[in-house]
């Protein structure tokens with residue numbers, strides 16, 4: 001079916017009411033731009049925040065059942081926990097290989113890394129510091145936390161009598177790459193280690209405390225032979241971590257926590273932000289819809305006579321209806337096209353203005369195609385729906401009334 | 406000749422069912438043969454426009470039957486009615502009722518565009534011919550507000566002829582024009598009637614013009630009589 005007549009009239013009517021048309025088009029453009037800009041901004045900033053938080057953290061941590069206090073996201077709590085536990089044997093997962101194997105074969109799990117951690121002292125002839133020994137299998141650990149990203153010097157390739165420590169600890173001990181330090185266990189065992197790498201993980205506390213060694217060495221220093229204190233996991237779907245953790249907990253009887261629980265405060269803040277953004281979106285959509293509807297209502301009244309003439313010449317009610325629905329659709333689609341462009345311009349501007357203090361890029365101007373498509377569809381639908389009432393009014397108008405006047 | 410239009414006992418009341426219900430047409434019977442050229446006269450307010458609107462299917466009669474081009478209009482839906490109107494009846498009103506946003510050519514093409522009757526090029530060609538025939542070959546691209554009253558009425562006549570309808574209804578087509586222009590328009594209608602064989606029913610106040618028609622109807626007190 002050809003809609004040539006409807007198009008012709010819709011466009012000519014819009015051109016006739018030039019001022020109104022431009023104003024409402026500007027309104028739709030602004031609305032679409034605000035929605036895309038805000039959503040894109042919030043998504044990207046949230047993405048950046050989550051990325052930063054998770055880059056030095058496992059998505060899921062499996063621990064011995066009763067060890068509820070030990071939390072890695074807060075170093076102070078960690079220290080407290082370590083102090084509390086002093087004197088007792090560290091809790092460990094004893095048949096960790098079978099649990100690790102179970103995790104590895106669970107769909108959705110990306111990487112698995114066993115970890116033996118506990119309190120030790122690090123010292124050289126100058127100073128002695130209380131630190132956390134991180135016994136790892138380097139290739140596994142790298143799959144969970146990409147330490148290469150944070151390495152300032154050396155490499156994260158730890159041999160049997162080697163270690164990688166943080167830049168702050170190196171400063172405290174006055175040591176550098178290639179130097180030796182001693183690690184002293186609670187039971188007094190002393191182990192010499194050569195520093196093969198220095199990391200800066202953007203966290204002063206961890207930079208002071210983490211001392212990486214091979215898993216086996218840590219096991220013997222911490223007196224948990226064959227055991228690990230936790231198994232760290234990463235997942236493919238970040239926001240599916242909680243469910244996976246619950247499943248693994250049920251299967252293993254271990255204490256299994258996801259990043260979503262350990263960072264519940266952050267998640268809350270992010271979800272509040274999302275709620276706010278959704279509210280803004282809803283209001284913008286309503287305002288835009290009301291704007292389109294009111295412009296078209298006025299237009300229908302202004303065009304009363306023309307509509308009557310068209311009806312007298314044989315235009316059906318459906319044709320008249322479509323003329324006005326199309327005007328709504330034109331507002332919606334043209335507005336979304338212009339809105340997307342405006343949003344991109346705003347994002348570009350924003351990206352160029354807001355940079356991290358060190359000048360690095362915090363934000364890149366990019367448009368999520370899904371978001372653009374969604375926004376365009378919504379704008380089109382809102383345009384058509386907003387036009388529905390005025391269009392029906394136009395279609396029902398009595399042609400005789402228009403012609404007699 | 407077979408009739409293009411038959412009205413049988415057409416009645417029309419306004420405000421039906423209210424305390425001030427008034428019947429304007431008290432049972433009208435007419436038959437117009439195709440190719441006829443008829444005048445409809447009557448005092449102001451006698452219901453001439455109402456009758457014309459009923460014939461043109463713009464408003465329904467309260468009772469009675471209407472047969473256009475052999476088809477009864479009883480019990481047919483609004484869309485079919487609209488279609489029947491568009492294809493069989495051309496309108497010329499006292500006020501030209503052209504679309505201000507469109508030029509003369511587009512206004513004339515409009516019925517064809519509405520009914521998707523002809524391809525755009527064919528429609529444009531026919532519209533040009535019609536405008537030429539009404540003496541407006543030079544004003545194709547002028548908007549209505551750039552034309553004089555007589556010229557506007559000529560455009561409206563060309564538009565009424567666009568789909569080559571068997572019947573054209575004209576409601577005081579010269580009512581708004583000076584005597585000279587009125588005479589010109591009337592001559593044009595006569596010419597079209599004679600050359601194209603299209604039937605005309607013309608409402609007019611001007612008895613001199615009315616007498617130039619083949620037959621005359623007079624509407625008084627809701628009753629129609631044939632005067633000649």
Ligand SMILES: Nc1ncnc2c1ncn2[C@@H]1O[C@H](COP(=O)(O)OP(=O)(O)O)[C@@H](O)[C@H]1O
Nearest residue numbers: 419420429447448449450451452453454455456
């Ligand atoms: N929609 C309407 N509602 C009520 N009365 C109407 C309506 N349309 C016309 N009339 C009345 O019908 C009568 C005939 O009007 P009309 O057909 O315009 O007469 P004419 O064209 O002969 O001057 C007038 O009295 C007019 O007031």
Ligand SMILES: [Mg+2]
Nearest residue numbers: 453454455576
């Ligand atoms: Mg009248």
